[in-house]
Amino acid sequence: MKKFFSVILLALLAFGALVGCAGRTYEIALVTDVGNIDDKSFNEGAWTGVKNYAEANDISYDYFRPAEDSQAARVETIEAAIDKGAKIVVCPGYLFETAIFEVQADYPDVAFLILDGEPNNGDFSNDGANLVYETADNVHCVLYQEEQAGFLAGYAAVQEGFRSLGFIGGMAVPAVIRYGYGYVQGAEKAAVDLGLATGAVTMKYYYVGAFEGSDALETKMDGWYAAGVEVIFSCGGKLYTSVVAAAANTTAGKVIGVDVDQQAESDRIITSAMKALTLSVEESLEAFFDNEKAWPATLAGKTRTMGAVENGIGLPTAAASWRLTNFTVTEYNALFADLVDGDIVVSASTAAEPTVTKIVVDYDA
Incomplete structure (x- = not known):
């Protein structure tokens, strides 16, 4: 009999725990894109910002992951976060542009922070003539000058x-195009500054069509390294896993990471073209909560x-992350200062490939 009541008690305790968890609410919610909060890239950078701010200010927080990569799933997950009490929903990535466009008017008392995108209807028909952008007052957007981060990476690689x-x-x-075209411009600038002969620097350039690594991508990268490519800028989500794996199959193949400092993922990663994802989330959340849980008029x-x-892009300069031996941190800081001062201007245009005279880029690699 005692055993029977013990089992019943344990069952009731377990049920109570489940009910307690189910009833929990969170003021700050992050909804991931196709990745997760441990992707060592965009989601993780944004999640770190949420976590840092929330824990420093004793605010409840959690993350929500869509069941699939679709507009419906993203909207459903945003609404689930709101049902859990979210006063602000952080949405990292351009995939949320159409989802926020759909829900922003339905939830005027909920704030949205979208990184790398602006709400629009996603209608690119008629050569974009039907595309409509609209950002409601309960939404704040943060974009980054990826072309500058890519420029720094390309310049550093050639130097x-x-x-x-x-x-x-x-x-x-x-965003990805700006990273890539900035990389081209940086390599070109370094080749000019070094007085290299035309064609002394070459670049293979390719879009995968996905943000996940794959056996096919690793095989392609094996081919690039075998053909003499020395360093590859891996730009997008978990692509780096395949690029790093291919680099590890070589004697000296190197990789450049993206979005966050990825040096801990492999000793083959020599630097990373970063966005200040964590900082931008922290600053945005601070502005929101300091204004009584509403976006201030400036945002x-x-x-x-x-x-x-704005210190919103850059390469990591900590000793553990700086794996460049010829190009120094001092030289990097001088280059960065030229960007700040406007002495160097990197084109943000995605309409056409950058004009180069020194390097040779194969866009069909």
């Missing part, structure tokens, strides 16, 4: 001594673009 470069992008979306319905001037 380091690499002459055969590669660029792998996830999808040909604006409500507006887009903030972060570049070198």
Whole structure:
């Protein structure tokens, strides 16, 4: 009999625990894109910002992951976060543009922070003539000058001594294109500054069409390294897993990471072209909560673009992350200052490939 009541008690305790968990609410919610909060890239950078701010200010927080990669799943997950009490929903990535466009008017008392995108209807028909952008007052958007981060990475690679470069992008979306075209411009600038002969620096350039690694991508990267490519800028989500795996199959193949400092993932990663994802989330959340849980007028319905001037992009300069031996941190800081001062201007255009005269880029690699 005692055993019977013990089992019943344990069952009731377990049920109570489940009910307690089910009833928990969270003021700050992050909804991931196709990745997860441990992707060592975009989601994780944003999640770290949420976590840092929430824990420093004793605010409840959690993350929610869509069941699949679809508009319906993203909307459903955003609504699930709101049902859990979210006062603000952080949405990392351009995939949320159409989802926020759909829900922003339905939840005027909920704030949304979208990184790398602006709400729009996603209608690219008729050569984009039907595309409508609309950012409600309960939404704040943050964009980054990826072209500057890519520029720094390309410049550093050539100054380091690499002459055969590669660029792998996830999808040909604006942020990825800006990274890639900035990388091209940086390599070109370094070749000019070093007085290299035309064609002394070459680059293979390719968009995968996905943000996940694969056996097929690793095989392609094996081919690039075998053909003489020395360093590859891996730009997008978990693509780096395949690029790093291919680099590890070589004697000296190197990789450049993206979005966050990825040096801990492999000793083959020599630097990373970063966005200040964590900082931008922390600053946005601070502005929201300091204004009584509403966007201040300077942010409500507006887009903030972060570049070198705002310390919104860069390469990591900590000793553990700086794996360049010829190009120094001092030289990097001088280059960064030129971006801040406007002495160097990197084109953000995605309409056409950058004009180069020194390096040779194979866009069909």
